[in-house]
Amino acid sequence: MIHPHQDIVIVGSGIGGLSTFLYLTESDAFKAGEISICLLAKSTLSTTNTDWAQGGIAAVHAIEDDFEKHVEDTMVAGAHVNDRQVVRKVVEAAPALLNDLIRWGTCFDKNEANDYDLAREGGHSEARIWHAEDQTGHAIQAALMQNATASDNSNILENTLLVDVIKDLNGLFHLQVYDESHKCFFEITTSKLVLATGGVGMLYAKTTNQHVATGDGIFMAQKLGASIENLSYVQFHPTGLVHEGNICFLVSEALRGAGAVLRNQQGEAFMHHYDERLELAPRDIVSRAIITEMNKNGETCVWLDATHLSSEVIDQHFPAIKSQCKALLNIDIAKELIPVVPVQHYSCGGIKVDAFGETNVSGLFAIGEVASTGLHGANRLASNSLLEAIAFAKFATEKRLDKNPEVQSPVPVHFNLECFDINRNQVQNLLSQHAGIIKTTKGLKDALAALQTIKSNAVSVAFNPFNFASGILLEVGILLIEDALRQDQNRGVFYNEDLVNDLVS
Numbered sequence: 001m002i003h004p005h006q007d008i009v010i011v012g013s014g015i016g017g018l019s020t021f022l023y024l025t026e027s028d029a030f031k032a033g034e035i036s037i038c039l040l041a042k043s044t045l046s047t048t049n050t051d052w053a054q055g056g057i058a059a060v061h062a063i064e065d066d067f068e069k070h071v072e073d074t075m076v077a078g079a080h081v082n083d084r085q086v087v088r089k090v091v092e093a094a095p096a097l098l099n100d101l102i103r104w105g106t107c108f109d110k111n112e113a114n115d116y117d118l119a120r121e122g123g124h125s126e127a128r129i130w131h132a133e134d135q136t137g138h139a140i141q142a143a144l145m146q147n148a149t150a151s152d153n154s155n156i157l158e159n160t161l162l163v164d165v166i167k168d169l170n171g172l173f174h175l176q177v178y179d180e181s182h183k184c185f186f187e188i189t190t191s192k193l194v195l196a197t198g199g200v201g202m203l204y205a206k207t208t209n210q211h212v213a214t215g216d217g218i219f220m221a222q223k224l225g226a227s228i229e230n231l232s233y234v235q236f237h238p239t240g241l242v243h244e245g246n247i248c249f250l251v252s253e254a255l256r257g258a259g260a261v262l263r264n265q266q267g268e269a270f271m272h273h274y275d276e277r278l279e280l281a282p283r284d285i286v287s288r289a290i291i292t293e294m295n296k297n298g299e300t301c302v303w304l305d306a307t308h309l310s311s312e313v314i315d316q317h318f319p320a321i322k323s324q325c326k327a328l329l330n331i332d333i334a335k336e337l338i339p340v341v342p343v344q345h346y347s348c349g350g351i352k353v354d355a356f357g358e359t360n361v362s363g364l365f366a367i368g369e370v371a372s373t374g375l376h377g378a379n380r381l382a383s384n385s386l387l388e389a390i391a392f393a394k395f396a397t398e399k400r401l402d403k404n405p406e407v408q409s410p411v412p413v414h415f416n417l418e419c420f421d422i423n424r425n426q427v428q429n430l431l432s433q434h435a436g437i438i439k440t441t442k443g444l445k446d447a448l449a450a451l452q453t454i455k456s457n458a459v460s461v462a463f464n465p466f467n468f469a470s471g472i473l474l475e476v477g478i479l480l481i482e483d484a485l486r487q488d489q490n491r492g493v494f495y496n497e498d499l500v501n502d503l504v505s
């Protein structure tokens with residue numbers, strides 16, 4: 001059993017949570033035994049979107065590259081809605097952060113000259129993607145987990161779900177937590193709470209995200225009074241593999257970076273009709289181009305053609321894509337076309353934080369995909385999200401989290417946990433149909449009304465984690481659609497065809 005008071009509680013075991021944990025365990029305050037830290041993960045430690053990241057993590061390294069180019073690429077992808085100061089801070093920190101990942105044991109691929117083998121992805125003007133085959137996230141997750149579980153005094157709790165949080169009058173956070181292994185609740189108080197709970201993929205019928213991506217951090221932060229922004233800036237990945245089920249396997253951008261071509265049902269390459277950067281245009285442009293091609297002909301997918309790539313390139317760089325296409329659809333990607341559609345992939349908005357990852361609620365931090373830092377603007381540049389998570393873990397721990405917090409006595413609080421019988425599929429279908437790649441004002445209003453009806457008709461049931469998460473999805477879905485209705489301009493990933501202004505991208 002852990003001590004019921006912790007100085008810092010981190011919720012989440014992806015790159016955001018674990019790198020925050022590791023930076024803290026390296027701090028003087030922790031080494032001197034002055035701060036206690038606990039990390040919770042609602043499933044196993046490795047069940048994270050981080051573990052599934054394929055392409056890699058962006059950082060300037062090549063001689064022909066420079067920070068200015070990475071900054072500009074990030075700003076262009078984000079439709080200049082980004083905070084340029086934040087972009088510069090993250091881009092300039094990136095090489096040192098990559099060194100930290102390497103120091104913690106991540107092995108990035110090297111080339112024949114024994115230098116790092118950098119890939120180029122959509123929207124990047126230079127090759128700057130550090131990768132470990134096409135399983136970069138898995139390599140990072142494994143290294144972080146190994147280090148975190150090896151350190152002493154660590155309180156790392158798997159299958160432990162944060163279900164409620166209240167801030168008391170003395171500024172302490174009271175967490176209500178569900179221990180899934182023992183089917184019981186317990187409470188922790190903490191001075192500083194770090195939400196690193198990841199994305200919102202489960203809001204949609206088709207997503208690349210893990211089942212843990214149910215927007216819990218957004219829900220908790222909103223409840224505590226934190227500002228949430230741009231939740232409707234949802235990035236769709238252009239090339240989700242077409243197969244059964246809610247969670248789709250992602251065919252990484254890196255395959256297009258290596259030369260794979262998108263073709264319509266007639267077998268014609270079509271990206272030259274939409275953008276001069278062709279298959280490597282930013283994801284919003286590629287996704288809309290695919291939807292337009294599909295709509296033109298009433299088709300359900302387009303095709304990704306990697307048949308002209310050599311077997312060596314496929315085997316060396318894309319073993320996971322090759323094996324998943326074989327396992328799920330019995331397709332040999334060296335010889336056959338891959339059926340793909342755009343699927344929900346990444347939440348660009350989220351809990352608004354400052355340059356050190358702290359929200360407007362003192363002591364409440366948000367790190368990783370759950371946060372809105374200003375880095376991505378209206379669209380995330382590929383491979384900038386793993387970078388953002390470790391960058392803000394570093395910024396937060398260096399300046400705010402490493403201080404020994406003043407000890408306050410807790411003021412008793414009363415939790416009132418509620419769980420409802422929500423039809424999750426209904427929520428997902430409403431979001432997919434009306435808050436997808438191309439939106440209309442009427443569709444958004446209809447979806448909002450339908451979600452509110454589901455909420456008013458919801459029947460209370462005994463607590464179980466699945467229903468509880470469905471209730472959170474409903475609340476976050478409402479927030480997302482309200483945000484979409486507030487947007488008055490089409491930019492980046494956001495596109496409502498009823499807005500009269502031209503698309504800025």
Ligand SMILES: Cc1cc2nc3c(=O)[nH]c(=O)nc-3n(C[C@H](O)[C@H](O)[C@H](O)COP(=O)(O)OP(=O)(O)OC[C@H]3O[C@@H](n4cnc5c(N)ncnc54)[C@H](O)[C@@H]3O)c2cc1C
Pocket residue numbers: 011012013014015016017040041042043045047048049050051052053054055056057058136137160161162163196197198199208209210212213216217250345346367368369370382383384385386387389
């Ligand atoms: C298929 C795929 C490929 C991707 N490829 C890339 C890529 O190549 N490059 C790139 O930069 N980005 C990529 N991304 C995006 C990137 O992986 C994620 O944005 C990033 O890993 C998010 O990290 P995180 O730490 O914020 O969240 P996650 O890694 O998703 O971790 C979330 C954690 O929060 C925990 N959690 C959630 N709610 C609760 C709760 N209530 N109580 C307790 N714990 C909770 C979960 O259990 C989990 O441990 C990809 C994403 C996917 C899905």
